[in-house]
Amino acid sequence: MDKKIVTLNIIVSILILVVLAMIASDVIAYKLSRTFPSTLKKQSTLEPAARRNDLSAYSAILEKGLFGKATQGRLIPIAQSEGPAATSPSDLLLLGTAVGSFRETFAFILRQSTHEERVFRLGDDVFDIGPLVSVRKEGVEIQSGDSRIKLLAPTVVPxxxxxxxxxxxxxxxxxxxxxxxxxxxxxxxxxxxxxxxxxxxxxxxxxxxxxxxxxxxxxxxxxxxxxxxxxxxxxxxxxxxxxxxxxxxxxxxxxxxxxxxxxxxxxxxxxxxxxxxxxxxxxxx
CATH class of the missing domain: 2.30.42.10 (PDZ domain)
Structure with missing residues (x-):
């Protein structure tokens, strides 16, 4: 009878040790997951840069012509595409104005490079330069950053x-x-x-x-x-x-x-x- 009790105690002790080991492993895994993600992310963000740098490493092979003179050349970097050029104030021509209340005040402006004619009210953005801030019979003003651009009405006949x-x-x-x-x-x-x-x-x-x-x-x-x-x-x-x-x-x-x-x-x-x-x-x- 005593042997049976001893054996049962041994089995229960083993089960307890197994459960404790599983709990300990879960705790360690949780702590590790909170410690290393930032490092992994940094490594993943650095990989594209490393791959881009690898291209320049092959420039010596291209210049020396590893497979003969016919393959000699230079590594030419790909130029980044540029956006459309900004509108120059000298490209704008004031065709006419009307001055009334806020909603009845506007300017008729021509962009000469594209032959585009548009009507702008006070506050409207004049093409890609800035908002129309002042309209008078003799001219208008456009806010461009910290400066104002003035366009005068063409009152002189050629x-x-x-x-x-x-x-x-x-x-x-x-x-x-x-x-x-x-x-x-x-x-x-x-x-x-x-x-x-x-x-x-x-x-x-x-x-x-x-x-x-x-x-x-x-x-x-x-x-x-x-x-x-x-x-x-x-x-x-x-x-x-x-x-x-x-x-x-x-x-x-x-x-x-x-x-x-x-x-x-x-x-x-x-x-x-x-x-x-x-x-x-x-x-x-």
């Missing part, structure tokens, strides 16, 4: 344009009336005026006519004699609603529609004059 021959009405209105509401415009004179769109944008001041929070045409003021607006009979106080049935309900449409007049053979203007809707049609000859 000598070539000024000397170019136009119709006999060049000194005055270039639209001759044929009947009430109908006019004829000399095509060469109209195209000459639109060739310098920057100058044309300074021939009058256009302010959005806001109604119920929406733009319904543009109020015209400061019309210059001999300019494109005076040419087609637009006077101070008119509200221009549409051109060729395209409603002028945004600065973008107003700018784009004015630019598209070149090459047209007929123009239709819908406007409000003295509080009454009025339509003018023009034949371009």
């Amino acid at each position: 000598a070539e344009t000024a000397a170019a021959p136009v119709s006999s009405a060049a000194a005055g209105a270039l639209a001759s009336r044929t009947s009430p509401g109908s006019y004829v415009i000399d095509q060469r004179a109209l195209n000459a005026a639109l060739d310098n769109i920057g100058q044309a944008m300074t021939d009058a001041r256009l302010l959005p006519n806001a109604k119920d929070g929406k733009v319904e045409g543009f109020r015209v003021s400061e019309v210059k004699p001999g300019g494109i607006f005076a040419m087609v009979g637009i006077t101070n106080g008119d509200t221009l609603l549409s051109i060729n049935d395209f409603a002028l309900d945004s600065p973008e449409k107003a700018m784009q529609t004015l630019v598209s007049l070149k090459g047209q053979n007929r123009i239709k203007l819908d406007l409000i004059r003295d509080g009454r809707p009025t339509t003018f049609t023009y034949d371009i000859r």
